Amino acid sequence: MDKSLRLSMSATVGEAKAAVTALLLDQGFDIRERSDGLEADRTPAPRAKATKRPATRFRVRFSSAPDGAIVDVEPITGAPAVRTTVAMMRERLVKKGLLSAEPDAEAHAVERDGIDADAAGDEVPRRADGDETADFWPFDQLTSPVDAPAVRAATPPLNALAVVSLVLGALAPVGGIVTGAIALGHIRRTGERGRGLALGGVVLGSVLTTVLSVSIVAAVGLLLVPSGAGTPNAAGEPAAAAPASPTATVEEGASSSFAPEVGQCFVKRGAGEIGEANLVDCGVPHAYELYEQFSLSGDEYPGDDLVARDSVGGCRDRFADFVGMDYDESRLELVYLSPTVKEWGRGDRIVSCLLADPDASVTGSLRESQR
Template sequence: MTSQSEQPGQYPGTVQTQPAGVHGGDPAAAWQQQPAAPPVKQGTNGFAIASLIFGIIGGILFSVIFGIIALTQIKRRGQGGRGLAVTGLVFSGLWAAGIAVLIVVALADGATRNDAGEITEGGSVSSFDLATGDCLNGLKESASITSLPAVPCSQPHEGEVFGTFTVTGDSFPGNTAISSQAEEGCTDRLAQYAPAAADDDSLELFFLHPTSESWAQGDREVVCIANDPSGQRTGSLKD
C-alpha cells in the first residue's frame, strides 16, 4: 500500500484554474473590465405630459412651467418624455406668436380718435368703447356684438351713437326686461341729442345692452344708436 500526503483543499484528480479572463493577474481586474449596465428609466415624466397637453390647448403659462420642470427632472432622474416636454414648449411658442400677431392686427385695424374723442380714421371699435357721436356700420341683430366698424360721420354710415347709460340691479333682469329698459332710456335721449331726429320717421332705434354672460362680467352699459334701415347717411344727426 502506498501512503500519499495531500494539501488541504486539494483532492486527487482535480485541476485548479484561475478566474476567467485573468492569467496570472488580479481577479478584481476582471470585474472592473465588465461594462456597467445602462440605468433603468423610471417611466415617462408626468410634467412632460402635462406640458404637451397645455401646449396643445393654449395654456401657455402652464405649458412653459411644466415643460421646464419636466426637462430638469428628466435629466436628473433618467426618465422618458423629453420629446413631449419640448413639443409642449414649441406649441406654447406658436400660441404666443399667434396671439402677438392678433394683437398687432387688432391695433392696426382699430379706429383713430382725435384729442376730442372724435373718430378721424375708420376702423373697428369695441362695443365697450363706443361713445356718443360715433358713426357706425355693420348694424345687424345679433345675440352677441363685440365690436363694430366705425367711420368719421362725414363718410357714409348706417347709424350714429346718440347716448349711453347704465342700468342698475344686483341680478340680470332677463332679456325682455332689459330690452324694455334700453328702449325707454334711448327714446328719451334721442330728443335731447337731436330734436329733429326724434321726429324723423325714417330712423329706428338700435341699441346694445348687456347679455346674461356680459352681465356676469360687470357689463351694465346700454348704447343707443339711431339707424336708417333704408340705407347709409352722410353727416351727423346734429347737423
Template sequence: MGLLLPKIVDMVPAVAQLDPPGQPGLAPYPSAPSGDGRSPYRPYPQYPPYPPVTPDPGMNGFAVASLVLGIIGGVLLSVIFGIVALVQMRTRPYRGKGLAIAGLVLSGVWVLGLAALIVVAIASGADRDPAGELTGGGSVSARQLRPGDCVNDLEDSDNVLSLPAVPCAQPHEGEVFAAFALSERDWPGEGQVLEKADQGCHDRFESYAPTADFESLELFVLYPTQRAWMRGDHNVTCVAMDPAGKSTGSLRG
C-alpha cells in the first residue's frame, strides 16, 4: 500500500491540469452579447434583393389583326388596328410591334396599287367627242356603252365589267345598237331576264339600222346577273356581231 500512494498523488495534478480556468492557448466558447449591445458573432453578408419580375403581357392582338388584314387587303381596318397596337405598346410592353408596322406598310402598298390601277384605267379609257362618239380606242365600262360604240373581245362570261371599244371605222367584232333597262322591280329569274333582254334587242334593231339585215348577224347581249340586279343594275346592252369575223364601218351605213 505504501507504494501506491505516490502514484495517486502524482495523478491528481495531471487531472487538474486538463482544463484549468484561464489556461492560455485554449479558446473559450463565445459568450452572450455584453451589456453594451456589442455581439461577438459576425453578421451574415448582405445579398442584393432580387429584381422585380415584370409579367409578360404577350402578343398584341391588334398587331396580329393588322398584319392579317394588310395581307388580304383590308386596308382601313389594318391601318386602324395597327395604330391602336402601337399606341398600346407605349404603355405596356406588348410583343408584336414589327407585325403592326408590317400591317401598316402592306396597307400602304395596297393603296398605292389601287391608285396606280385607277390612273391606268383613266389613261386607257376611250375618248369621246362632245356628241358622245368615240374618237379613240380604250376600255369602256359595260354600263357606259352607248349605241354606236364598236367593241372587241366579245366572249361568253358571267361577269363582263368592261370591253375594249374603238371607233367603228376601225376593225371590230360587234356594234352596240341598243341599251335599255328592264322594268321589273323584283328579280324575275335568269331565264326571264334573258328572254326579255333578247326580245327588247330584236324590237330595237330596226330603228337603229333600218337597212341592215338582222337575220345575217349574231346577237350578243349584256344583261344583269342576280347580284347586279339586287344592286339596282337592270340595264341591257345589245351588240350585233358579224359571224364572218371583224369588220369595219357602222351598220347604219
C-alpha cells in the first residue's frame, strides 16, 4: 500500500469515518456509503473538462488498529489528484489532533502547484498551445472566479425592535423613543441591521412628542383664559387674564409634581413610564433603577438635540461608577429623563439616569453588579 495513501488516525473507526467524510465534503466530493467504507468522486469544473482532465474518484476503507484506526485510500481514476486530496486531508487532520505527523510525511507531501514527490517522474502532458501542465490540479485550482458560483456574504438579520420603534414613533411617540433606544443597544451588540430604522423611530417620536406637548399646553392655556380676556375695561385698559394653573409636563410619563430620587426603582408601565404609580421597593422585581442625577447648564434652552446629547453623555460617564464596568462592555441599558423647554424656563435642569436590563426584570440593586 502506498504510504502516501494511508492515514493512521488516533480515533475510533466511527470517528475517523465522520472526520474523513466532513473533509471530503468540504473539498467538494460526492460521497456514497459502501459496505466496506466510502466511495468519493468529483467531476472537474467546466474549464477543467476542456483540458480533458479525468474525474477524481477513489474508495476509502477503514480498519481498526491498536492505537486508533487505519484509513486506506484506493484511487479509481485521477490518481495524482487523489494523492493531492489525501495530502490535504493529512495536513488538516494533524491540525485537528486526529493524526500524528509521520516522519516521512514530507516525502509524500503534495506541493500546492499540483505535483508531488511520487508524481515528479510522471510524464507531464502538453496542452495544445505547447505549455506543459500537470494532469491534475489541487482542489483550490479546479475552479476559478469565472467558473465558480458567486458566494455572497450572509446578510445579518433585521432587528425586529428597530421596525417596531419606527411604527411606534408615528403611533405612540414615547414608545418609539424608548423602543428605538433599546433597539440601538441590541444592534450595537449583535451587529443586526436596522440602525437607521431605530434612529428614525427615536427622531420621529421626539418630534411628535414635542409637537403634541406644545399642542396640549396651548389647548389647556386657551381653555383657562376667561371669555372677557383681552377686551378693554372701563378705564380703557385691557383686562388682565386670569393666571393659568400649572399644567402637567409629561416626560417618560412622569408629571412635574413627581421628582424621582436616586435609589428609587420602578416597574414598567406602558412604554417605559416613570412616576409615582409605578414606584416600588427595589427588593421586588422591577424594570428601572435611578442611579444618578446631574444638572445641565445654560440660560437659554439649547434645543432637544443638544439636551439629548448631553443627557446621554452624562449618564454614560456616570455608568461605570455605579455598575462597576464601562457601558460599552455592559449588557445593561440606560434610560434618561431630561427637562423639556417649558421645565427649562422654570429653572429645571435636572437629568435623571436609570438602569434597565433588556432581557429580564431585576430584583435588588444593580450597584456594583458588573453586568
